[in-house]
Amino acid sequence: FADLSLTLARLPVFYKHRDFLFYRPWTFALPNVLVRIPSSLFESIIWVAITYYTMGFAPEASRFFKHLLVVFMLQQMAAGLFRVTAGLCRTVVVTNTAGSLAVLIMFVLGGFILPKDAIPKWWVWAYWCSPLTYAYIAFSSNEMHSPRWMDKFVPDGKRLGVAVLENSGVFTNKEWYWIATGALLGFTILFNVLFSLSLMYLNRK
Template identity: 30%
Template structure:
């Protein structure tokens, strides 16, 4: 085994190789309508060599066909005078934009054909919206006391954290599978890591936007927040970027870990910290000074900040604060008790966008840099 017994042209219907073997004395002729490949394997088997008392490999080496093939190889191995080495101006056949378009189209088809991912998260989002809407039914109309505001804050907090964590968890196996395909296609030179990562990042935007719109409409209406264009816009804006940074956070955890099981454990390790420093369980003014730095780098804290300020920064109605020695308005109580400044929506919006971009950047960088292939 492992020796060459024929190297040359096949010809039409393999007639060249058939003629070569039929010219050997003792080899039976091929039957009409017989498969040449099957016939060649039969007549060149070890049993046939024993019966004929010959070695097909040695026979080929002493044939004129071998000498002609050897001469042709030597001729083609020497480049002609004046020729230059084969050169490609770029590493990939497509430009970066072309690679990005191809990857984006591929991701679109993949997501469109993945109902087990998109329909499940949409159904979960709908269930969460209805659950939060019924649990906190029309609490937005009640703001007479600090208890009412705490209840409203809880509704806003729950409205984002449930869906956000679900987005983070459900995207991880999808990205892990896509990364395996990416390793193979990158090795084949189909595209660079950056266009792939950008396509993976951008394909989530329309799906998360649709998720945010119907979720916000349901929750906003059932909780009975004020129907004002500016306030509804800010609610959608904060919810959208919160859902998006949770999604990108899940993608990021996959990119820095070998598989989605480890990524899930890694991501879950921060859920509790996000909750603790969100400003809901422990208001910002009551967080110890040596831990306040984590409040400012906690993405959920900025989400809660944006949701509550966007809805109540202009409410000057008096509010009952149990145990307080001074009178408060809604706006004043929010600033005094939670540390939420009414005129801080601009920085809040910028930070939410920054967190989203940061998680997306880390995902793209790690996809480009890290390689968790086992072989």
């Protein structure tokens, strides 16, 4: 949510500069994205370093770094989402309302609170459109394909990790980790492109 207020605070000055043809909108949008990457990476490292092992996730170092990658991509996606929300709405009240509604829908229909099979059929499209769906798939796939889950079996002969993923409505192929991470990257690019377009074509209030 920090990017909502930061972006809204910068928009009035940007619109003045744009109207006087000082620079193109993408030269405002691109630095906003790039300048946040180092701090976002630092925050992701601190967060994962504190929480990963204390939550009892798989101890392998490779899974730690794959988890870190998803957290970082998730943070970049969220920043892009809130930037484009601010760029489209342009007022504090509308932006906060739209941002809160988007977060609510993504959380409820992201596959964790409501598994995919429990989501009404007319809302399944929102499940696939929610970036949190892909973050959840990546986190689950990374954890459940670790040896401590895959080396154990349930009574019907399935591996424990596969059984947990099936019960949660998550794809069981481990390739879905990279598919879901790539989807987060795609959402990040999409939101930042939309942010640039909103700066290009929309006027202040």
